[in-house]
Amino acid sequence: MSTAVTLTCYALLVGAVVPYLLVRARWAHQAPTVAVLAWLGLIVSFVVSAALALNHVVLAEQQHVHSGLLGLLSACGVVAEARAGDMTPAFSDVAALLGPAIIVLLPLGWLLRTARRSRRARQRQLDMLALVGSPAAAYDATIVEHDAPAVYCLPGRACRVVVTRGALDVLSGPQLRAVLAHERAHIEGRHHLFLLVTEAFGRAFPGLPLARHARQQTPLLLEMAADDHALRFHAREELATAMCEVGPGPAPQAAMGAGGPGALIRLRRILTPQARPRRATWVGVVVASVAAPLLPLLFTCGHAV
Template sequence: MTTVLALAVYAALAGAVAPYALARARWAHQAPKVAVVAWQGLMAAFVVTTASAVHQLALVEQHVHSGLVGLLGICGLSRAVTGIPAPTPADALLLLPPLVVVLVPTCRLVHCLRQARRAQRRSLDMLALVGRPAPEYGATVVDHAAAAVYCLPGGARRIVVTQGALDALTEEQLRAVLAHERAHLEGRHHLLQAATRAFQRTFPGLPLARLGREQTALLLEMAADDRAMAAHPRDVLATAMYEVAAGQAPEAALGAGGPGALIRLRRMLAPQHKPRRVTGWSLVAASLAAPVLPLLLACGPTTN
């Protein structure tokens, strides 16, 4: 039971305490890619910890040998590895509760990806009717007065620019915004957004789910900003983002305005001191270790 309580505390820390600390961390905006990894690590840690706690609780209630030895025994590796008797069908059923904890968000993710794909197809069908190719920009132009630039990810990925954006932006500003959108496509940011959306739908009301989705969307925009600013002056990109900040992007698209436009504009215009490489790698290692720690905790025998 001690192991179950320890896992429950770990899940509470990952799901309700750490998200607020990470959302307020100054380094997150300085190293958005690392921060995205941290959010994904917290979500993975919460799922793994919850599944491990459910598994340990089932073992305690059924008085089955727990820890890694018990898990190997239930998986059918008992005689070869653990030396305990082979599992019965009833023992194998003990794997069902933790599998449900893992499979539910996985199925949600698949569903979110399918929804996004259908929305992208609808948008592509519409673009085929109202858009015109602009090969000099690698984009599709839509006759619309509002200034907007967005990308449609997926297999038939596309960058869309409205006529209003062409009228409002200079050539250099337009190139900077297009670089921002290409960063989204090349980084496959839509997959990370789908993961956070699936997690929120699986665990509605959980602070990690709400903050993780909000912060990941903002951090991905910042990561795309950084990629664009690597080739274009930050004041040029900031001016362009200001012009298209109010532009509306369709469902399943990533717009150049994006969430937290004011926060991003301030960030672009202020010098950013990125964490040292050692610090960045340490944060990444901690994020990757977060889902592993509950597994190590569950490897030991359950203490009553």
């Protein structure tokens, strides 16, 4: 039972305490890509630790007999007693796995559902662009005859960057190239996949602080990461001006607009840059993000053996 208590405390720490610390961390906006990795690490850590904790609560007694796969699972406390030479799981073993399986499969199910909805929405937009849009090789984008200035991208396999006629009218050449670089950063970085993960996790565990904050913070951090990519090749003033011009522009469902969430925070960040966190800081965060999901597994197996 001590193992179950430890794993439960770890899940509560990851799901209810650490998110508030990460939201307030100053380095997060200085290294947004690392911060996104940290949120993903917390999500995986919570699922692993919660599933293992529930499993240990269900299993009243454990016999640590190493016998093939079931023996290894028994030693780690995943199934009940594994008898030597017995490779057929008992009904009680399968029943004990139902609870942990639900914790794992619930976010996975929402992930598949969210991905399916997003893919359908993108396909509707692509079908519409085939009718009203015209390709522009000079911009490597699709032009839509619309007066409202807007620039957005449709990620995925059939990715597109869309620019309205209104945006072409108000943006200068350097400003347009800067905002296009921002949108291509979303596509090249597969940022929509990170949004799908946090959206699915938020729907699976709606009352969890980790789910709520990850769902809120990840879109902003991804926009900052795209800003940083654009700033490698374009002036800060150009990108900031372009954001002001096209920020209010509409972006359809399943698209990532140039304005994006937290426009004022991003503008302040672009125009008043801060030093990146020290190498030791972001390396430590990366290592912790990768190690955090492994700790419950290492503790469970190490404690059992």
